[in-house]
Amino acid sequence: MKIEKYKYLFSFALPLSVFISLKAEAYMSWFGVLFLFGLIPLVELFLKGSDRNLEAQTEKELQAKPYYDGVLYLMFVVHLSLVAYFLWSIWKFGAELPLFFLIGKMASMVLVNAALGSNLAHELGHRKGAHNKFMSLTLLSTTLYMHFLIEHNKNHHKNVATPLDHASAEKGINLYKFLSRSFYRSFKTAYRVEPIKTLQYLAIEIIIVALIAFFLGSLPAIAFVGAAIGGGLLIEGVNYIEHYGLRRKLKPNGRYEKVGPEHSWNSNHPLSRMLLFELSRHSDHHANADRPYQVLRHFDNSPQFPTGYPGMLLLATIPKLWFMVMNPMLPEE
Numbered sequence: 001m002k003i004e005k006y007k008y009l010f011s012f013a014l015p016l017s018v019f020i021s022l023k024a025e026a027y028m029s030w031f032g033v034l035f036l037f038g039l040i041p042l043v044e045l046f047l048k049g050s051d052r053n054l055e056a057q058t059e060k061e062l063q064a065k066p067y068y069d070g071v072l073y074l075m076f077v078v079h080l081s082l083v084a085y086f087l088w089s090i091w092k093f094g095a096e097l098p099l100f101f102l103i104g105k106m107a108s109m110v111l112v113n114a115a116l117g118s119n120l121a122h123e124l125g126h127r128k129g130a131h132n133k134f135m136s137l138t139l140l141s142t143t144l145y146m147h148f149l150i151e152h153n154k155n156h157h158k159n160v161a162t163p164l165d166h167a168s169a170e171k172g173i174n175l176y177k178f179l180s181r182s183f184y185r186s187f188k189t190a191y192r193v194e195p196i197k198t199l200q201y202l203a204i205e206i207i208i209v210a211l212i213a214f215f216l217g218s219l220p221a222i223a224f225v226g227a228a229i230g231g232g233l234l235i236e237g238v239n240y241i242e243h244y245g246l247r248r249k250l251k252p253n254g255r256y257e258k259v260g261p262e263h264s265w266n267s268n269h270p271l272s273r274m275l276l277f278e279l280s281r282h283s284d285h286h287a288n289a290d291r292p293y294q295v296l297r298h299f300d301n302s303p304q305f306p307t308g309y310p311g312m313l314l315l316a317t318i319p320k321l322w323f324m325v326m327n328p329m330l331p332e333e
Helices: 002-023 028-044 055-064 067-096 099-125 130-141 150-158 175-194 195-216 217-241 270-275 282-287 309-316 319-329
Strands: none
Touching: 002 028, 002 067, 002 099, 002 270, 028 175, 028 270, 028 309, 055 217, 055 309, 067 099, 067 195, 067 217, 099 130, 099 150, 130 150, 130 195, 150 175, 150 195, 175 195, 175 217, 175 319, 195 217, 217 309, 309 319
């Protein structure tokens, strides 16, 4: 039980690595990128994921403990603090930094926007309670991706693994073509589902950028927008790997079969699981969207990635290698 309780403290390693990047003035400004897309994939190549699930009684106990919500709420504060520190550091030192180091800080902020901010927003956005929705939208506002809450909850979960869902990549599409399509369709779909709310969210995001520009100047505002766009692209990149090539069958009545664990790629690799609050146990999340992160399960019939999320994202950036590894693993049509 103690291991289960404290393992998520490892998730603080990501914001710590980004803080090091933001504080650094030279090559260490790339430390966050090297940590998430260098060290973690390298280590996970040699780690075998555990398919162990919690016992029923342990699962009930973990769901009842406020500790796990507390970790999320603390991370909410950590993320906002990093955003504030990022803006301050660009305001104070940005003009003096060589472009390469400035981009390194922005790239590290991209990671924290997607892997921390938007990932927490995803978890909180599936929960009941106005406070959870408020925190989810606040986190998404730092990535200028507030419409994600509408699109993800009201379209993606309904139409996942079908041609109706732009965030479910079909077999043969590469990451770059998918991103060019999914990034703008995410907003378009949210607008179709809830047009007024989507426009309200857009107005809030414009006001945020305008306030940053007014109080801190153009460079922090540009850096904020750049890191936000990068975070949005990384979110869609995660969508790409999570459902690549998987399709629900169309029944004779014209409806698609029920969403099951077999319609999402799963990864049990331990470091990714801890860093991303079990996001990589994505099969159970789509089959049971209301289950909190600490009790997500492994299913034997869910397709399994050969490594964790960071490694799979790196693989996806090289389409030929991605297709070589992934296409043979897809179920027969």
